[in-house]
Amino acid sequence: MTGFAAARGAQGPWSWTWELRSVNGKGLDLRLRVPDWISGLEAALRARLAKALARGNVTLNLRLQAEDAGGHLRINPAHLDDVLNAIAEVEARAMARGLSLAPARPGDVLSVRGVLETAGGDEDTGALKEALCADFEEVLADFVAMRRSEGAALHALLDGHLSDIARLTDAAATAAEGRRADAAQALQDSLARVMDGAAGADPARVAQELAMIAVKAEVTEEIGRLRAHVDAARDLLASGAPVGRKLDFLTQEFNREANTLCAKAQSSALTAIGLELKVAVDQMREQVQNVE
Known part of the structure; x- marks a missing residue:
């Protein structure tokens, strides 16, 4: 039940790296680390793994990054307002209980997912998901071949x-x-x-x-x-x-x-x-x- 496969892929401004490995296990335990902002990706990959494998502790890692395609970073006002409102509520509740919190730094706010994004980042992720799933088929095939x-x-x-x-x-x-x-x-x-x-x-x-x-x-x-x-x-x-x-x-x-x-x-x-x-x-x- 041991196996390993790795690969790289790219489409448009996106590039990614796959790493799929497994060790012995009494049943089938799937652990996926994939971007959760790509709707339906984890479920699609999990279904493919469950269909191809029967036993083993299987770990799948997907590292995804956007290449510089002439775009620039921008703030998402709606997400920023939500984060600031949440910070204000936390501070107000803390003061009501006599607690003093350290002030939030701009860097802390910008690090919250969704506040800072690449221009054009609000596009539909469906095409990216399809590209990733298609690329994963070859990774899974190599993985199964190694196990065989x-x-x-x-x-x-x-x-x-x-x-x-x-x-x-x-x-x-x-x-x-x-x-x-x-x-x-x-x-x-x-x-x-x-x-x-x-x-x-x-x-x-x-x-x-x-x-x-x-x-x-x-x-x-x-x-x-x-x-x-x-x-x-x-x-x-x-x-x-x-x-x-x-x-x-x-x-x-x-x-x-x-x-x-x-x-x-x-x-x-x-x-x-x-x-x-x-x-x-x-x-x-x-x-x-x-x-x-």
Whole structure:
């Protein structure tokens, strides 16, 4: 979900600079810093971003400035009167409460938006908005292309993690099969010890308890679910759609099965594989946070 794009543009007396960037995020968080005096611009840009992106913390900055086109600065009398009236009201209310305020300086008044403007600045901003929106399409296209390029690299990385998980799952299946004979012998030995030390115990009942222990140590289902999760993750990666949330959920399922595998291991070889599996799943989970 990381990406960056920047560009410059101009039309008539206006020139501008775009800067669009994104970092990882669970949802789509759009933060736009654009001139608010251009009616409808922010809403139009926000709609374009929301249509093109699904996840990430996205920041868009637009710096706009007027070039010297023979115009000159002038005071907007209506705005100036409004500002002066507001200052007078503030001072009057302050005096009524016994407060003394520092006098307003001309520079402070002129810095208020709308008081000082460029001659001709009262023109319709519709044409400027259309020019900016058209120019933004190329910026957004470059931004999406960069994210796709990084996405392709991330796809290969995730596929590698899935191959590691699949390999470790197969190794776990082999280790589980290899311990089967030892586990059966261990159960028989346990049954013999119990029967020798518990006169009058019901052999059927003891055998039932040992059978339950054996069932609890069985990892066939966990291995099957791990393989199913690997297939599901590969299908998601191949879909080409935004799958970050689904992959995030799958990594939680991977981790759950790996934990259960370790808990049921009863074998140093299977425990070692389970721990490697947990590491591979954790590495995949970190990368999944970058997926849209």
